[in-house]
Amino acid sequence: MKRVALLGATGSIGAQALEIVDSHPDLQFCAIAVGSRRDEAERLAAAHGIAHVSVGGDPPLDELVRASEPDVVLNAVVGFAGLPATLAALEDGIDLALANKESLVAAGDLALAALARGGGRILPVDSEHSAAFQCLHGRTAETVDSLVLTASGGPFRGRARAELASVTPDEALAHPTWRMGPKVTVDSATLMNKGLELIEAHFLFGLPYERIEVVVHPTSVVHALVRFRDGASLAHVGYPDMRVPISYALTYPERAATRVAPLDFSSGLVLEFEPPDEDAFPGLALARAAGEAGGTAPCLLNAANEVAVGEFLAGRLPFLGIAEVVERTLAAVAAPRVSSLDELIEVDCEARGAASTLSRELVH
Secondary structure: OEEEEEEOOOOOOHHHHHHHHHHHOOOEEEEEEOOOOHHHHHHHHHHHHEEEEOOOOOEEEEHHHHHHHOOOEEEEOOOHHHHHHHHHHOOOOEEEEHHHHHHHHHHHHHHHHHHHHHOOEEEEHHHHHHHHHHHOOOOOOHHHHEEEEOOOOOOOOOOOHHOOOOOOHHHOOOOOOOOHHHHHHHHHOOOOHHHHHHHHHHHHOOOOOEEEEEEEEEOOOEEEEEEOOOOEEEEEEOOOOOHHHHHHHHHHHOOOOOOOOOOOOOOOOOOOOOOOOOOOOOOHHHHHHHHOOOOHHHHHHHHHHHHHHHHOOOOOOOOHHHHHHHHHHHHOOOOOOOOHHHHHHHHHHHHHHHHHHHHHHHHO
């Protein structure tokens, strides 16, 4: 029996993880964490016989992980808030099913150091990274040429920059292929999600940024491709359904059955790819530049983006202002290298303060 700690139980990933665990006889929950809904936490705990529960960070997620003694932690918390749990799992050698890309983006060097000390595994849950992980399985590093991450293009694919000035949060949340939470959905609309995934892929797979490419693939059927030195490419394909990578991470290396239908290749699939429009969607280029700069630049990028997306969803910042706040924050705040979580939290707080100030300035 594999014991699962589910962090972010009431979000999109959490809801699908509940389905996966309920349908698998060898998986059971030992802990859950929710953001604020105590009634829902109590309902889930009672339904699944869970003794360890955190609501709104009480108790803190790293303490919950250590107290519940899981075999695998599914970190589906949104944003920087998931970082302490990521580091706790890695330090203790617990398998980490990682859906919280922001913690690896903001603290990639710290996370890899904790992984080396703990000796566990990171099992990626983002569909693109799960796909790449599977394509790379059993391959030696010297055989790999490059990695290609696919992006749906979001709801505004094909629009010029001028056409994005007046888009609303409701329009940005109307994703054409994936069902996700609001923050991730807006990130998909700006292409910042793909930028964060670019940085995450760098840390997960040890590839330099110049060997990681992003292409737009509107149908979201191909999740990632790996090119090899002999000219061959391997692709991971399937319907856009997060239950597949969630199940793969939780049951690894078993690859358990799910309720997701296999891809029907006779249905007239169209595999269309195109380059991203970085003029209309500058978030991707900003993320690549932050990753290449190193230090805590990715932490600044993530913090500023979280603030700006929150302001946009609240109706206080225009859509194009998201990337502008991120760019101006990166220019205004230093990005030193840090050696501890406490130091990183200071950098994150400084970036959030700067981004909040810049957001207000943009609308006055």
